[in-house]
Amino acid sequence: MVQDQREQQAISQIVVFQMDNEYYGADIAVVREVVPLQRVTYVPRTPEYVLGVINLRGRVIPVIDLRRRLGLPAGAVTKATRIAIGEVDGDQVGMVVDSVEEVARVPADAVEPPSSLLSQLDREHVLGVAKVGDRLITLLDLRQILMREERKTAVAQ
Amino acid sequence: MGSGFDITAEDIRVFLDEAEELLQAMEAGILRLESEASDPDPEVIQDIFRAAHTLKGSSATLGHQSMAELTHAMENVLDRLRKGKVSVTTPLVDTLFRCLDVLKIFKDEIATGEPAAVNTDEVMRELAALEGTADSAEPAAPAPAGGDVALPALTPEQQAKLEQAQARGLKAYQAQVALSPEAAMPAVRAFQALLAVADIGQIVLSVPTQEEVENDQVGADLKLLFVTGESVEKVHEVLREVPEIAIQVLAPYQPSLPAATPGPAEEVAAAAMAPPASGAAQAATGAPQPAPGAAPPAESNSGGPVRTTRSGLRTVRVDVEVLDNLMNTVGELVIERTRLQQVLSRLEVEREGDELSQVMSSALAQLGRLTGNLQEEIQRARMLPVENLFRKFPRMIRDIAHKAGKEINFIVRGEETELDRSVIEEIGDPLMHLLRNAVDHGIESAEERLAAGKPAAGTVILEAFHEENHIIISVRDDGRGVDPEKIRASAVRKGIISEEAARRLSDPEAVNLIWAPGFSTKQEVSEVSGRGVGLDVVQKNIERINGSVEIRSTVGQGTEFRVKLPLTLAIIRALQVELVGTTYCIPLGSVVETDRIPTSEIQTVRQREVIVKRGEVIPLLRLAEAFGLQRPEGYEEPEEIFVVIVAVMGRQIGLVVDSLIGEGDVVIKPLGRFIGEIPGISGATIMGDGDVAIILDVSSLVDSVQGEAGRLETVAQ
Numbered sequence: 036m037v038q039d040q041r042e043q044q045a046i047s048q049i050v051v052f053q054m055d056n057e058y059y060g061a062d063i064a065v066v067r068e069v070v071p072l073q074r075v076t077y078v079p080r081t082p083e084y085v086l087g088v089i090n091l092r093g094r095v096i097p098v099i100d101l102r103r104r105l106g107l108p109a110g111a112v113t114k115a116t117r118i119a120i121g122e123v124d125g126d127q128v129g130m131v132v133d134s135v136e137e138v139a140r141v142p143a144d145a146v147e148p149p150s151s152l153l154s155q156l157d158r159e160h161v162l163g164v165a166k167v168g169d170r171l172i173t174l175l176d177l178r179q180i181l182m183r184e185e186r187k188t189a190v191a192q
Numbered sequence: 193m194g195s196g197f198d199i200t201a202e203d204i205r206v207f208l209d210e211a212e213e214l215l216q217a218m219e220a221g222i223l224r225l226e227s228e229a230s231d232p233d234p235e236v237i238q239d240i241f242r243a244a245h246t247l248k249g250s251s252a253t254l255g256h257q258s259m260a261e262l263t264h265a266m267e268n269v270l271d272r273l274r275k276g277k278v279s280v281t282t283p284l285v286d287t288l289f290r291c292l293d294v295l296k297i298f299k300d301e302i303a304t305g306e307p308a309a310v311n312t313d314e315v316m317r318e319l320a321a322l323e324g325t326a327d328s329a330e331p332a333a334p335a336p337a338g339g340d341v342a343l344p345a346l347t348p349e350q351q352a353k354l355e356q357a358q359a360r361g362l363k364a365y366q367a368q369v370a371l372s373p374e375a376a377m378p379a380v381r382a383f384q385a386l387l388a389v390a391d392i393g394q395i396v397l398s399v400p401t402q403e404e405v406e407n408d409q410v411g412a413d414l415k416l417l418f419v420t421g422e423s424v425e426k427v428h429e430v431l432r433e434v435p436e437i438a439i440q441v442l443a444p445y446q447p448s449l450p451a452a453t454p455g456p457a458e459e460v461a462a463a464a465m466a467p468p469a470s471g472a473a474q475a476a477t478g479a480p481q482p483a484p485g486a487a488p489p490a491e492s493n494s495g496g497p498v499r500t501t502r503s504g505l506r507t508v509r510v511d512v513e514v515l516d517n518l519m520n521t522v523g524e525l526v527i528e529r530t531r532l533q534q535v536l537s538r539l540e541v542e543r544e545g546d547e548l549s550q551v552m553s554s555a556l557a558q559l560g561r562l563t564g565n566l567q568e569e570i571q572r573a574r575m576l577p578v579e580n581l582f583r584k585f586p587r588m589i590r591d592i593a594h595k596a597g598k599e600i601n602f603i604v605r606g607e608e609t610e611l612d613r614s615v616i617e618e619i620g621d622p623l624m625h626l627l628r629n630a631v632d633h634g635i636e637s638a639e640e641r642l643a644a645g646k647p648a649a650g651t652v653i654l655e656a657f658h659e660e661n662h663i664i665i666s667v668r669d670d671g672r673g674v675d676p677e678k679i680r681a682s683a684v685r686k687g688i689i690s691e692e693a694a695r696r697l698s699d700p701e702a703v704n705l706i707w708a709p710g711f712s713t714k715q716e717v718s719e720v721s722g723r724g725v726g727l728d729v730v731q732k733n734i735e736r737i738n739g740s741v742e743i744r745s746t747v748g749q750g751t752e753f754r755v756k757l758p759l760t761l762a763i764i765r766a767l768q769v770e771l772v773g774t775t776y777c778i779p780l781g782s783v784v785e786t787d788r789i790p791t792s793e794i795q796t797v798r799q800r801e802v803i804v805k806r807g808e809v810i811p812l813l814r815l816a817e818a819f820g821l822q823r824p825e826g827y828e829e830p831e832e833i834f835v836v837i838v839a840v841m842g843r844q845i846g847l848v849v850d851s852l853i854g855e856g857d858v859v860i861k862p863l864g865r866f867i868g869e870i871p872g873i874s875g876a877t878i879m880g881d882g883d884v885a886i887i888l889d890v891s892s893l894v895d896s897v898q899g900e901a902g903r904l905e906t907v908a909q
Contacts, residue, residue, distance in 0.1 A: 079819030079821065093524060095863065095864070126865050181866060
């Protein structure tokens, strides 16, 4: 069911970012803005991938470590590290990524379904793989990644 | 929706606001009608009629034909009711309720812009049946109405003119005509109306004045006070000749003198006519309003019956978003003030209170007062009487009671109690659930009640009142009460608690097991209360807005749920503390005292660290450990610890923190749905330096230590 919807989504513009030397993309309609890394306040009793909350122009917004959320190895903070602010159903969530590269146009026929994917990625979180120039870009399903589940189960301890 | 008018989003918004009020008024009226079926109050019938009529007018304006037709048919039935040609029967009330339901669907239809598949044939047939002879229907043309027009005070000249005319045997009338919004030249229409009236009488007063009309200064309507020898029907006829106007009010003008009561013929004429289509001047039947004895007419007009004028000039409608933005802005202002306060503290230290820092100190104190006032005023603007919320419950209770086959006497008190808009929004669902619970589980069946020596009809009381700095909303029933024994057994059976633990609980503790997730006192899930939402969700929702809910119950006598709510949500005073280098806020409302205690004074009772203060044993909660915060390498515990003693409903615990920073106003911001609910944390706030600080949820921290039954396992320690 979800699969069908995904295939019909014609992604035209994506924000391309890098993590662990690979390229990832997210629908530009879901990524609101990209901000530099700033002081994150730790929130106790949250899942490991939740880094905490930041003050984004007076709003308190949770920030997650996208590497950890996707099961990638932890990375170091560099000058290029950014927070991409995603918005799903009115809820904003920041995602820490290694760097943000560009905004790319992706024709719908350049997207391959996520069948032969890298095994360490949770398939649930991926819409497909796009080939833009000579780059392979894994298209992330931010709706799934940022979906609010029953968080109580995710509470640590 | 086809319509010849230019309907703007604003028009629709205004319509929806108005429709909501009217539907609620109708609902309240029909409920009253039902309860007083044998002797209905004509005023109530008139209220329902008026609401239906107004809705007819505005839905027709929007081009919603079915809604206009339905309200028109309702009007016909209500008219017969008003004239005593039909009486209040159960089928009649049921039909009116069904109409109401359809109207609500229509309203939603207009709100969403999506046509709802609703068939009005059946209710229309029912209405026609009630109406009997369908051909006796009123003419479709808008009829004039009795009522009062909000006229300005008369000048002495006007007063004299009026009295002279009356002395000559002329009759005084007040009228209000609406100028059609799409009229190309409204001023011309207003002028024609003035001429038409001047033709058959003498105008004492008009708003706008003739001069203003000639200068093209007209608003949405024209208000008139005039004298004439003609009958009300004649005036009506003359005014109807003028195109593009609608007569909203046409009634005898009531001067203060009791002797000037209109003759019976006029009264009937006015009463038989439909009320105004606008809320600006609400009809008060043709019946004269009692006026104070010798007061001049001007006074009886301006200070007259409260319901006739909506004090249109004294109030404005403001979008709630504007209020929210204002509240947020004040919140930011409070933050900036706190920041300045911190600068001042540094200045005072560095410059040892020189003149500059003294000036700043007094300016800051003034700023503090001003922001305080501003905050208070905006909070007041956000307050609404709970009536807005309570209004929808009588109908709901009626329906649930019918479904459950129970007779319920539902009493509502304290509707005028005011609460912050956002609290009202949040509290609706939990209250609805508690009321459902009372009718469904609390009140016994009629047989059971009679066997227990109670009246067959159960009583449910919904009451709101102030208590100290809080609002209490109480939901009380005189039903079977909550039996602690049954709760224990049920909780054990559902695996919520072990048999041994259940036995150890006191009766009140056992009763509190109802709040445990997945608990329901009835074996089968009933159609009414079922729906998979438990009391645990009710409690969660109330606590989310910093409220609390308590149950008090006596077996056989009834149950009371007391919901305690803060007056406002957004800003609280908080104690700021430090934990492993990070600032945390503790709501000051629950702080009893702070203390510095040598670690040597800490004792242990059943592996739990405690301190003894004034003979009382207070368990300690080391927050850094409870929150799993990492201490830096080589950390050594100091010889003295800071303890913040907090209390919730009389239960105290001591929170161990690294240091105390200070106190101040903080604006509560939610952590967002992504993070969700975290035991021990209620939200976050932005501090003076722009950093985010976490606000602790004292109630769940106390629970985690004091182990309130049913909650013990849910909070990690």
